[in-house]
Amino acid sequence: MIRPVVSSLLLIACAATAHAAPELVIVNFGGANGAAQRKAFYEPFERTSGAKVVAVEYNGEQARVKAMVEARKVTWDVVEVESPDLSRGCDEGLYERVDWSKLGGKAAYLPAAVHDCGVGAFMWSTVMAYDTSRFPGGGPKTWADFWDVKRFPGKRGLRKGARYALEFALLADGVKPADVYKVLATRDGADRAFRRLTELAPHLQWWEAGAQPVQWLVANDVAITSAYNGRIDAARREGRPLAVVWAGSLYDFDYWAVPKGSPNRDLALRYIATAGVPDHQAAFARLMPYGPTVPQAVARIDAETLKHLPSTPANMTDALKFDARFWADQGEVLEKRFAAWAAR
Amino acid sequence: MTPPAVDAPTLARAVRRERRRRTAGGLLLVAPLLVFLGLTLLLPIGTLLARAVHDPQVATALPATAQALDAWDRVAPLPDAARVALQRDLLAATDDARIGGVARRLNGDVPGARSLVMGTWRALHHDPAAAGFDPTAPRAAALEAFDARWADPAVWIAIARNAAAFNPDDLLAAVDLRRDAQGGIARVPADESAxxxxxxxxxxxxxxxxxxxxxxxxxxxxxxxxxxxxxxxxxxxxxxxxxxxxxxxxxxxxxxxxxxxxxxxxxxxxxxxxxxxxxxxxxxxxxxxxxxxxxxxxxxxxxxxxxxxxxxxxxxxxxxxxxxxxxxxxxxxxxxxxxxxxxxxxxxxxxxxxxxxxxxxxxxxxxxxxxxxxxxxxxxxxxxxxxxxxxxxxxxxxxxxxxxxxxxxxxxxxxx
Missing domain, CATH: 1.10.3720.10 (MetI-like)
Known part of the structure; x- marks a missing residue:
């Protein structure tokens, strides 16, 4: 809450001391991720283009973008967007269509990083994580273990809401990763997932912000939790004995998108091209363990860093791709049902 | 002892004038406050109340379809005119923001309507012939041939229901009620009422x-x-x-x-x-x-x-x-x-x-x-x-x- 205020104040301060260099306002999710973006992407872009990057933090609220676009007063030039919001925003005309010819064509990117209205920024994952010191005889390996409170006693953390929780519940119920969305689309499948959640409900602690599950693990508040892999890695680098389970992880991409009507469209596209340079993507992965979106970057990343990326083949064997299209269609109903389930 | 120069009606008039002057002066003094209250309290609350029941998105984006569905009783088979009208409306809508709003609105009633509407709109605008559409003379059968979900009456009922710019659906949903196909008010099922x-x-x-x-x-x-x-x-x-x-x-x-x-x-x-x-x-x-x-x-x-x-x-x-x-x-x-x-x-x-x-x-x-x-x-x-x-x-x-x-x-x- 304070950070956006500070950054908008900075924005005003920068505007007041207006100088000749063009400015590009880039909106990210802040934290360690935002800092890594500055080092890996913004600074090289400032050097090559002579433009100045003003970073603004937000929490994914598309209402801000919608209000700007509808009022035709767009002050954000590039926004880091999650995939369901990108699909929806693209349908509803919040984002410019990408001119791929200016980015060296679609072939330079992973197929999943290509979208009508967005360019993949990096790949991240929601993983199962636990404190190794708590399970000396070996930790949980699957979501079925996550549900097994006898073998692995202690509270469980999951993200508040239907997204992710329902997928993990079906994986715990023995559904193969490839079939999860097929099953969840049926009435029976959704019932099955909610039944599983009901079973675990007394042990569940729901998190809202990405920092919470890590803090809970460290404070011994939960024994096992779902968490963003980057957050776990940051804690591990500080010497915490945290482990990540890649089997059954749910990966997705964040995208760069340009709000419709941005006055700096061309500069924005030049920035996105810079962020797609393999060397810069490799530098980003070293700072933040999120996977690159251009295949050429992989060869430039060292083996130790690769071990912790969600995009590394060994980590992807039993992983599941988050299906933004499924959630665009079923999201309203399932989230409503989740609210009803939680209120029961 | 009454002053001889002023008769009673004149005095009454003078008093009334003085009162009006004071009231006007008072009003002038509180005018900034009233304007402030109007702008910061009454206007937002009014907009809020209006937004809860007023949603013209479907009516403005699909006018011909709304008209064609007006006569439909939602029980009889869907008139072909509605299928043709929808294709014409989607063709006429060049602004994707508009259709996106319709898709979101309908998806709240029928899960999957978002991808159905957006997919059909994209096919009509990008490569209609490949998808079996004829933009110059739309055929009624083309919709169901493109995507079988158009055969589901629920989608059309959702369009017909939302075609009215003023509708109580959001308000009803906020108190766990909804309108059924015939327009009667019913409770939502227990596993969705929250x-x-x-x-x-x-x-x-x-x-x-x-x-x-x-x-x-x-x-x-x-x-x-x-x-x-x-x-x-x-x-x-x-x-x-x-x-x-x-x-x-x-x-x-x-x-x-x-x-x-x-x-x-x-x-x-x-x-x-x-x-x-x-x-x-x-x-x-x-x-x-x-x-x-x-x-x-x-x-x-x-x-x-x-x-x-x-x-x-x-x-x-x-x-x-x-x-x-x-x-x-x-x-x-x-x-x-x-x-x-x-x-x-x-x-x-x-x-x-x-x-x-x-x-x-x-x-x-x-x-x-x-x-x-x-x-x-x-x-x-x-x-x-x-x-x-x-x-x-x-x-x-x-x-x-x-x-x-x-x-x-x-x-x-x-x-x-």
Whole structure:
């Protein structure tokens, strides 16, 4: 809450001391991720283009973008967007269509990083994580273990809401990763997932912000939790004995998108091209363990860093791709049902 | 002795003119305030009420379809004219923002309608021939041939229902009701109805917090009112200090205190009171504790104001007339503070109704208040109609309670 205020104040301060260099306002999710973006992407872009990057933090609220676009007063030039919001925003005309010819064509990117209205920024994952010191005889390996409170006693953390929780519940119920969305689309499948959640409900602690599950693990508040892999890695680098389970992880991409009507469209596209340079993507992965979106970057990343990326083949064997299209269609109903389930 | 120069009607006129002049002057003086209230209070609330029932997206984006569906009774087979009209409307809509709004609206009624509408719109605009469409002379059968989901009457019923610019669907949904295919009002199935229980929970948590605030605040305010001025000022700072601290900071502080291995649990275990740590946070307990902490100053301040106005001589008089001190306190002193109690209770309860940051950070999935869902629909789902409808429900509930309260308060407090 304070950070956006500070950054908008900075924005005003920068505007007041207006100088000749063009400015590009880039909106990210802040934290360690935002800092890594500055080092890996913004600074090289400032050097090559002579433009100045003003970073603004937000929490994914598309209402801000919608209000700007509808009022035709767009002050954000590039926004880091999650995939369901990108699909929806693209349908509803919040984002410019990408001119791929200016980015060296679609072939330079992973197929999943290509979208009508967005360019993949990096790949991240929601993983199962636990404190190794708590399970000396070996930790949980699957979501079925996550549900097994006898073998692995202690509270469980999951993200508040239907997204992710329902997928993990079906994986715990023995559904193969490839079939999860097929099953969840049926009435029976959704019932099955909610039944599983009901079973675990007394042990569940729901998190809202990405920092919470890590803090809970460290404070011994939960024994096992779902968490963003980057957050776990940051804690591990500080010497915490945290482990990540890649089997059954749910990966997705964040995208760069340009709000419709941005006055700096061309500069924005030049920035996105810079962020797609393999060397810069490799530098980003070293700072933040999120996977690159251009295949050429992989060869430039060292083996130790690769071990912790969600995009590394060994980590992807039993992983599941988050299906933004499924959630665009079923999201309203399932989230409503989740609210009803939680209120029961 | 009447002044001869002025007759009665002239005098009356002069008085009336003078009165009007004063009224006009007064109005002019409060005009800035009225304008301010109109702009910052009445206009937003009016817009909110309107948004809850007014959604012209489908009507403006699909005018021909709306007309073609007007005559359809929703039971008979769908007229082919509607299928043709929809293709014409989608072809005419070059602005994707418009169709996106329609897709979102329909998806709320029929899951999957978003991809159906957007997919058809894209096919019609990008490569109609490949998808089996003929833009110059649309064929009725082409829709179902492109995507079998167009054969589902539910999609068409959703279009027909939303074709009216004014419709009560969001408001109905906010109170767990919906319109069925024939337009009758029915309850939503139990596994989808949430808002009734969430509203009850919001009122319940607010009432619990208000009661706790009164329980803690009354003795505290009484104690402060008996202190000499300097020490009273010191005590007031202690009460107000949390009031000046950010809500987020206070929430974080409660996490440190109440978590599983937090200070409270550690102290209790060390003292041998409990063997296993208590679950004090991420449940209702944590929400009520922290909200009580946040709202306590709003109870103490009006109570203190009322208590300071009670003449201390009253108690002395009661005791000197033979009343035992406790009875004098209860029967003479406490009734004098009723107005303060009434103000504090109202203030705390109404503020508590709108809380969502504290429950979001310190509560579980089943501790979220109605305003959490207002924020969720406004910011995350970007369904402003639904956000407004829920806000209207909260506003209405608050007004009803306020009216009831005024009636009760007039009878007991002002009548006393």
């Amino acid at each position: 808002f009734g229980r969430i509203l009850a929970r919001t009122l319940g948590v607010s009432a619990a917090v208000t009661a706790l605030c009164l329980l803690l605040g009354y003795p505290l305010a009484w104690w402060i009112s008996t202190l000499p001025p300097q020490r009273a000022a010191l005590a007031m700072i202690a009460v107000l200090l949390p009031f000046w601290t950010s809500v987020l900071v206070r929430a974080a502080a409660w996490v440190v205190l109440l978590q599983r291995e937090g200070l409270v649990n550690q102290a209790l275990i060390a003292a041998g009171v409990i063997a296993e740590p208590l679950a004090l946070i991420f449940n209702r307990t944590g929400v009520v504790i922290s909200m009580t902490h946040v709202l306590l100053p709003f109870m103490v301040l009006p109570l203190l104001a009322a208590m300071r106005a009670v003449p201390p001589t009253l108690m002395r008089a009661a005791v000197s007339l033979g009343s035992p001190p406790l009875q004098a306190f209860v029967r003479v002193w406490m009734p004098q503070t009723r107005a303060g109690v009434a103000a504090g209770v109202l203030l705390v309860f109404i503020l508590a109704l709108g809380y969502y940051v504290t429950p979001a950070l310190l509560g579980g999935a089943d501790d979220q208040m109605l305003s959490y869902y207002v924020a969720r629909y406004a910011n995350v789902e970007i369904d402003w109609g639904m956000a407004c409808a829920l806000a209207v429900v909260l506003l209405a509930a608050t007004l009803v309670l306020y009216t009831l309260y005024r009636r009760v308060a007039r009878d007991t407090v002002l009548g006393a």
